[in-house]
Amino acid sequence: MVGAPPETGSAPTIVYADASAITAGAIHGALRALFMEPLLKHCWLHVFAERHAEYIHNLAQRNVGTNSLDNGGHRIFCAFGYAAQVIECAAGSSLVAFALTEPGAGSDAAQITCRARRTETGYVLTGEKTSVTTSPHAEAAIILATVDPSLASRGTVAVLVDLNDPSVSLQRFRDPGFRPQGRAAVAFDGTYVPRSRQLGEVGEGFKQIMREFELSRTLLGLMCLGTARRAIDMTIDWVKSREAFGRPISKFQGVSFPLAEHDTYLEAARWLAYRSLGLRDAGQSHNREAAMCKWWMPQIACQAINDCIILHGHTGWSEEMPLMQMQKDVSGLQIGDGTPQIQKLVIARSLLGREWV
Numbered sequence: 001m002v003g004a005p006p007e008t009g010s011a012p013t014i015v016y017a018d019a020s021a022i023t024a025g026a027i028h029g030a031l032r033a034l035f036m037e038p039l040l041k042h043c044w045l046h047v048f049a050e051r052h053a054e055y056i057h058n059l060a061q062r063n064v065g066t067n068s069l070d071n072g073g074h075r076i077f078c079a080f081g082y083a084a085q086v087i088e089c090a091a092g093s094s095l096v097a098f099a100l101t102e103p104g105a106g107s108d109a110a111q112i113t114c115r116a117r118r119t120e121t122g123y124v125l126t127g128e129k130t131s132v133t134t135s136p137h138a139e140a141a142i143i144l145a146t147v148d149p150s151l152a153s154r155g156t157v158a159v160l161v162d163l164n165d166p167s168v169s170l171q172r173f174r175d176p177g178f179r180p181q182g183r184a185a186v187a188f189d190g191t192y193v194p195r196s197r198q199l200g201e202v203g204e205g206f207k208q209i210m211r212e213f214e215l216s217r218t219l220l221g222l223m224c225l226g227t228a229r230r231a232i233d234m235t236i237d238w239v240k241s242r243e244a245f246g247r248p249i250s251k252f253q254g255v256s257f258p259l260a261e262h263d264t265y266l267e268a269a270r271w272l273a274y275r276s277l278g279l280r281d282a283g284q285s286h287n288r289e290a291a292m293c294k295w296w297m298p299q300i301a302c303q304a305i306n307d308c309i310i311l312h313g314h315t316g317w318s319e320e321m322p323l324m325q326m327q328k329d330v331s332g333l334q335i336g337d338g339t340p341q342i343q344k345l346v347i348a349r350s351l352l353g354r355e356w357v
């Protein structure tokens with residue numbers, strides 16, 4: 001919130017939630033609450049992303065990190081909306097991760113090798129997924145596997161796997177950001193998946209995930225904007241209160257103009273996200289717009305937060321303040337759901353034609 005100018009030149013006091021009071025149980029509960037919210041408010045996704053950023057800001061403390069709406073739940077809802085398991089997820093009774101990436105297949109996701117061998121009643125999974133957000137807390141995960149790696153994307157099938165199965169093992173990462181959610185490598189050693197947990201036809205899995213990316217890339221962009229907006233709001237408060245050379249530092253153009261520039265970028269980017277969501281609502285293609293959101297928004301958000309850190313002076317560059325954590329969180333979103341290079345490839349293909357890129 002932007003308050004009245006302080007009467008004295010003392011530094012403003014900024015009070016944040018006590019990180020030590022945030023327990024693992026509270027985080028898990030918060031994840032469940034967040035998990036439900038995009039489902040309930042999917043008509044107001046942009047509002048959610050902003051509110052989410054506000055909410056996660058309070059959670060984002062030095063030992064905790066920032067949360068994210070990037071959980072498997074909304075992915076299930078969007079990509080596999082017809083599946084019965086959606087009910088469990090929408091009720092918040094099941095937390096579901098999403099696993100596409102493998103140690104040998106990231107950007108080139110069609111090259112996955114995690115194997116789904118058919119049996120009479122389902123599949124047996126063998127292989128490894130990695131970088132799976134939320135998996136340390138999740139009960140289940142949507143896994144994109146292949147019935148035959150030589151078929152590339154035409155051999156892919158999505159299945160919902162119980163992560164508590166004894167044949168599944170997790171190795172959690174030590175991440176700089178997204179700490180409450182966490183990421184892990186997930187290995188499957190002969191994991192049985194009944195046919196009832198197959199989500200879509202063989203050969204459709206890759207296409208389903210790609211369609212889902214059109215939404216999630218837009219949302220991840222909005223999350224970054226929300227986080228950056230929060231950093232700007234904090235910085236507005238700060239620069240009006242902090243004095244140097246006998247006046248509030250907001251009086252220096254070197255301080256106010258970067259804020260004006262970031263305000264411009266964030267506003268423009270927000271409308272690009274609305275455009276992407278509007279096209280989606282209208283049932284039109286928005287692959288290009290989603291890719292634009294995904295490469296540009298994390299970048300401008302990182303730049304905005306970086307300037308906010310600088311405008312806070314030595315106070316900003318501190319683990320005691322949330323700004324550094326916000327920057328670490330947003331920086332991870334440059335990579336998750338596809339790197340900037342892959343997004344620009346999508347845009348260039350749409351601009352020039354696939355055969356020219």
Ligand SMILES: Cc1cc2nc3c(=O)[nH]c(=O)nc-3n(C[C@H](O)[C@H](O)[C@H](O)COP(=O)(O)OP(=O)(O)OC[C@H]3O[C@@H](n4cnc5c(N)ncnc54)[C@H](O)[C@@H]3O)c2cc1C
Pocket residue numbers: 098099100101102105106107108130131132133134178183332333335336337338339340341342345
């Ligand atoms: C915070 C975070 C959360 C994540 N959450 C999930 C999750 O929940 N589930 C999941 O499955 N995965 C998740 N991932 C993984 C993520 O989707 C991959 O890291 C990403 O797709 C890139 O794959 P890679 O890491 O294997 O990099 P690589 O594909 O090895 O790429 C390495 C570099 O080469 C570049 N490159 C590759 N191909 C090209 C090309 N054709 N042209 C130009 N440059 C290229 C890339 O842009 C990148 O800079 C997450 C990652 C992060 C960081």
